[in-house]
Amino acid sequence: MLPHWNMPREDNQVPLLSDQDVAYESGEKVHILGINEPDEEGSSVVPPFSWKKLWLFTGPGFLMSIAFLDPGNLEGDLQAGAIAGYSLLWLLMWATAMGLLVQLLSARLGVATGRHLAELCREEYPTWVSMVLWVMAELALIGADIQEVIGSAIAIKILSNGILPLWAGVVVTASDCFILLFLENYGVRKLEAFFAVLIATMAVSFAWMFGETKPTGTELLLGVLIPKLSSKTIKQAVGVVGCIIMPHNVFLHSALVQSREIDYSKKGRVQEALNYYSIESTVALIISFIINLFVMTVFAKAFYGTEIASSIGLVNAGQYLQEKYGGGLFPILYIWSIGLLAAGQSSTITGTYAGQFIMGGFLNLRMKKWLRALITRSCAIIPTIVVALVFDTSEAALDVLNEWLNVLQSIQIPFALLPLLCLVSKEQIMGTFKIGPALKIVAWLVAALVIVINGYLLLDFFSSEVTGVIFTTVVCAFTGAYLAFIVYLVYWGFTLSVRRHMLPAKLAQGME
Template sequence: MQRVTETSLLLQNSILNQYTQSAEQNISGERLIEAEIDTGEIEKIFSWRKLWKYTGPGFLMSIAYLDPGNLEADLQSGAVAGYSLLWLLLIAHIAGQLIQSLSARLGVVTGKHLAQSIRQYYSRPVTIVFWIITEIAIIGADIQEIVGTSIALKIIFGIPLWMGTLLSAMDTITFMLLQNYGMRKLEALFMVLISTMAICFWVEMFMSSPDVGEIIKGTLTPIVPRNAFVEAVAIIGAFIMPHNLYLHSALVMTRRTHNASNAKIKEANFYFSLESGIALFFSYLINMAIVTVFAKVFYSPNEDKPLPGLYDAASVLTKSLGDASRYLWALGLLAAGSSSTITGTLAGQYIIEGFFGKIFKNPGHRVFITRSIALIPSMFVAVYSVNDFDNMGEILNVLQSLCLPTALIPLMKLTNSKLVMGKSFKTNNFWKYISWIIVLIIIGTNLLLFLDYLNKMPNLFLGYICGGIYFVFIIYITFLPIKEEMRDPLKLNGD
C-alpha cells in the first residue's frame, strides 16, 4: 500500500513538473520582447533612479496621443472653438492615463499582454473577430501616419505626396535595424522624437503670443460651443487608440517583474503608472500648444471659414508667424508621423503573435509579414486619398472610434477579474466603476460620432445594417463572461 502511495505521489509530482515546464515554455515562447532590463531590488522609499529604470514604455505608448490624426484634431478644435475645448483635451488625457495604467497592470501581473490574454480567456471565433477589428484599426492609424509623414516631406523638400507615402515605408526598415540594438536604444530614439515635437510646437506657441488668461479659462471652464460638437467628439475618439492598449501591456514586459513577489509587482505597477502619467503630461503640453496656436492664428467666431488640414496648416502659420513656422510645423509633423509608424510596427507584432501564437521563427520575417498585413493596404489607400486627406481623415477618426470598444471592453473585464489578476491585483470596486463609466462615455461618444457620419453616407440603409450588426456585437462582448481556465501555477498573486 505504501509503495502504491509513493508511486502515486511520484506520478502527481511528475505531472505537476511537466505542467510547470510547459507553462514556463508557453510564457517564454509567447513573450515577444525579452525582459532585458533589470529593475533591481525593491526599495521602500521613492527613488528617481528606480523610476528611470522603469521609464520607457509610457513614452512609447504616448506616441499614439501625438500621431498626425491627433494633431489634425488639435488644430481643427483650436480653429473652430478657440481655447474652449482645452478642458476636454485635459480630461481626455486623464482618462487615457487610467486606461493605459490598467493596460500596463495587466502585462505586469499576468506576464501576458492583452492579445495573449484575450486568446486565453475568449473563444476562438470571438478572438478572430477581435483580431480582424484590431488590424482594421492599425490600417486606419497607418494611413494617417503615412499621409502625415508624406505631407511633412512635401513641405520640407517639395516631394510629391504620392512619393512621400512610398518613402514612409522606410520607417519599417529603420525599426528592423533598431530592434537589434536593444529596447533602451529604441526608447531613447522616441524620447528624442517627442522632444523634437515639444520644441517645434512650443516655439510656435510662443511665437503666436497666446492669451494666457484665455488658456486658463479654456482649461477650467467645461463648455462645448455649438459649432464645435464634431471637433469635441473627435478629441475623445482620436486619443485612445485600440492598438495602443495592446502595445502598452506588452512593453512593460521588457522589465523583469513577472513571477516576482507581490511587493515587486506592486512596485512595478506604481512606477509604470507614474511614468505613464509623466509621458501623458508631456503629450498634453504638446497637444495643448497646437490647439493654442490655431486658436490664436485662425479662430474667428464671427467668420465661417473652411477648416485647415495638416497641409493647409503650414500656409496658415506662414501667413501669421512667418516662414520659420512652416518648417517648425513640418519638422514636428515628421517626428509625429515617423514615431507613430514605428510604434504601429511594434504593435502589429504583438497583436498577430498574441492572437495566434509564435508563428514566426525568424525575427526579420516576423517584422516584414506582420507589418505588411497593415502597411500594404495602408499604402494603397494613402496613395489614392492623399490629395483628399481631409475627408479621409474624418472617415479614419470614425473608424478608430468604432474599433476602440473591442479593445477597451476585454481590458476592463480581464483587469476586473480575480481569475486573471488574482485577489491582490484585480481592480478594486471604486476604480472598476470609474473605469467602466469612462468606457461607457467613450462608447456613447463614439456612437454619436458614428450617427453624425452615418447621415452623410450615400447608402443610409446599408449604414444602418452594418451599424446595427456592430453594436449588437459590442453588447454581446460586454455581457460575455471570460472563460474559466486553470490558473497559472507560476503566478504569485497572493490568493
C-alpha cells in the same frame, strides 16, 4: 490542464508565467537593480522608492504616449483650436486623463499577468471571438497607420519644397520598420532613447510655434479651468475625445511593460513595477497634453473667428501659418513640418511595434522579427500608397478620407476597451491585482462615455454620408451585428468569473 496563471490562487499569490508566448525574451529585458536580491521583510513588502529604479522603468509610458501625439491627434487639435478657440482646452485635459486611466489598466494587465492583451484575448475568449477581435484590431491599426504615414508624407513634401510627392513620402516613411529592427538589435533602451528624441523634437517645434504666435495667457488658463461647450463646437469636442483612445495603443502598452525584468514570485516586486509604471506613464501623458495644448492654442490664436477656420487641415495648416506669421529666424512652415514629421515617424514605428504584438498574440505566431515587421508594415503601407496616388492632388478628398478613417477607428474602440476591462477585473486572471469596486465603476463609466461619444460621431457621420436604399440597408445590418457583438462581449466578461470558478471543480470531478 489549465494554464498556471489561470488557476485559482490564494490572496497572497501572483500569477505564474508559462515559458511560451512572451512579448520579450529574457535576454531582451532591462535588468532592474536589486531584482534578484532577497527581501528581508518578506515577498509582499514593496521596496522603498528609488530614483534610479524609476529611471530604469522609464520608457514604455513614453512609447505609449506617442499615440496621443500622432498626426490624427494634431489635426484634431488644430481644427478644435481654429473653430472653437480656447474653449475646448479643458476637454483636452480631461480626455487625456481618461486616456491615462485606460493605459494604466493596460499596463496593470501586462505587469500582473506577464501576458499582453492580445494573448489573453486568444486564451480567454472562444476562438471565433478572438479571431473577430483580431480582425478589428488589425483594421484599427491599418486606419491609424494610413493617417500617420500620410501625415509624415505631407511633412516630407513640405520640407522638400514639393519635389517629393505624397506617394514618395509614403515610401520613405515605409522604411521606418528597418529603423525599428536596427534599433531593436541594440536593445530596448536604445529604441526608447530614439523615441525620446522624437518626442523632444515635437515639444521644441510646437513650443517654438507657441512662442512665435504668443497666445493669450489669460484665455489659455480660463480655457483649461472653465468647461465650455456650445452646439457649434460639439463636433470638434467629440473629435478631441474620440482621437485620444487608440485601440492599438491599448494592446501595445500591455506588451511594452513586459520589457523589464520582474520577479513574479514576489508580490512586492510586482506592486513596485506597477507603481513605477504609473508614475512614468503619468509624466509621459502630462508632456503629451502640453504638446497638444501648444498646437491647439497656436491655431486658436491664429485662426479662431476667421473665414478660413473651418477649412484648415494637415495639408494646408503650415501654409496658412506661414502666410499669417511669415518667416522670422526660421520659417514657421518648416517648424510645423518638422514637428509633424516627428509625430508621423514616431507613431508609424510604434504602430509597427503594436502590429507585431497584435498579430503574434492573437495568432500565436513564432517568426523572425524582420519577417514579422515586414508583414505588419506591408498590411498598412500597400493601401497607403494606393491612397497617396489617388488623393495626392486633392486636399478636399484627403479630408474626406480622414473622416472615414476616424470612423473606422472609432468603430474598433469597444473591441479593445471591453476585453481590457473584463480581464483586469477578474481575480482568476489578475490575482490580488484585480481592480477594486470603486476603480471598476470609474473605468466602466469612462468606457461607456467614450463609446457613447464615438457613437454620436458615427451617427452624425452616417446620417450625412449614407444615402440610397442598398447602402442604408447594409449599414443598418452592420450596425445590428456590431451592437450584438458588443453586448456579447459584455455578457461574456461578466460571466467569465463564474465559468472559470466552476471549471477546476469539473476537472477535479472528472479525475475522480
